[in-house]
Amino acid sequence: MSTVRDITIALLRTLGMTRVFGNPGSTELPLFRDFPADFEYVLGLQEATVLAMADGHAQATRNAALVNLHSSAGVGHALGNLFTAYKNQAPLVVTAGQQARSILPFEPFLHAERPTEFPRPFVKWACEPARAADVPRAIARAYHIAMTPPFGPCFVSVPVDDWDQPGEPVEARTLAMSNPGDRAALDQLAAQLRSAKNPALVLGAGVARDQGWEAAIVLAEAQRACVYAAPFAARNVFPERHPLFRGFLKASRSDVVARLARHDLVVIAGGPLNLYHTEAPGPHLPADTASWIIDDNPAVLSWAPSGNAILANSRMALAYLAAAGVGVQRPIPDTPASPAPPPEGMSDRLVMTRIAALRPTGAIVVEEAPSSRGAMQELLPMLTPDSFYTTASGGLGYALPAAVGIALARRGERVIALLGDGSAMYSIQALFSAARAAVPLSVLVIANRRYEALEQFGRHFGLSRVEGTDLSGIDFCAIASGHGVASRRVETLEELDAALAWSFGETAPTLVEIMVP
Structure with missing residues (x-):
């Protein structure tokens, strides 16, 4: 047996x-x-x-x-x-x-x-x-x-002793689990979309999991609806230079209400809208804004504070709504202003512009740089599906090893691990696995020599000083060398461009330590 x-x-x-x-x-x-x-x-x-x-x-x-x-x-x-x-x-x-x-x-x-x-x-x-x-x-x-x-x-x-025991064969089966959603509820939502004056879509990571990128574009263009990324969306869900894209909602009630105040109907798909990071009083949505949420997770639907909900696969639901909304006539929203250029001198904003300019076509970004996330969202747009991953939990130590796993899965494609120096140290030993796998991984460490995100939060809470945030003295190039990964340290724009070009051109993993104030 x-x-x-x-x-x-x-x-x-x-x-x-x-x-x-x-x-x-x-x-x-x-x-x-x-x-x-x-x-x-x-x-x-x-x-x-x-x-x-x-x-x-x-x-x-x-x-x-x-x-x-x-x-x-x-x-x-x-x-x-x-x-x-x-x-x-x-x-x-x-x-x-x-x-x-x-x-x-x-x-x-x-x-x-x-x-x-x-x-x-x-x-x-x-x-x-x-x-x-x-x-x-x-x-x-x-x-x-x-x-x-x-x-x-x-x-x-x-x-431990089970593996050598006799066993019984198991047949591998196929379980089809995609849920297209309740048609009556989708028809009700489609009717509201057709009659809305200024609808908006808020898209979460579930849209990426369900491969709903194209369906979201078709629906947004058919409805002439503004599109926002949901708070802390861990995947890219819509082309971030599309004329209808309006950026990233913050995880706060006041930002959600202010940003969505112009819309009379909001359709949330693939994740929660009310994923808050700090407490605040007030409404969850503008007073005159109706909402629907579509997700495949009943828990997400149950904790939504308002609006109707549909349990469904995001791609299937968005595609159904797009087909039901053909012929809608409403003004095209104003095109958003282009981002402001970064200031002179080394900064995370400058770093993002140079990565955007020099990255290979189709590169995949895996990010864990909390204090630089705003600069990334503004200046390093994700333009193709499945080209961005980050942690949905907020826990550190994810992005570097996750980048190795993604690089193994998508052999031959450039993967960029974009890390803060504090985040990088949580799972720095993943450099060993990257070197062993010989994947084309560019590890970019934005080194500001402290837990800058906590310094920012300290100001939010009114602290004059935040303890335990000093990270000076870490030598990432030495750490990379010890794990068998080639590296460079940069402090000027000229060094940055040369190091990025070098890293993006290598077939083995590399690390670039980028010193910023």
């Missing part, structure tokens, strides 16, 4: 999950006995890095990625980026080793006492199978749940 390992490997091959992201431990080793030649083990030097690499890979391939962690300790290390994967709605099958069943009653070294409870609430489903023979079926179920909207991680704990 085939072993649990043989059956699992065959299942993973059928599901297209032949890359395993992990950091090996003793309780996982039997899975890799006679590891097949058509599989690849992607080594991360810490489990948070492992989890984020898999997250990026899953989002870029639109297929669940397999993560292999080491018992409770490895799961603990990975939890921060597991939280991010949950917020990103990244489909992952996360496995973790457990000690042998025969010694579990004695609380052995490196065992997990409550393995299925530990990763909650940041997984959709968790299981430690009752029998060794049930392991492949549990992994198959984890895959199908992870790939069911709303996507997300699932977790399976596997005792």
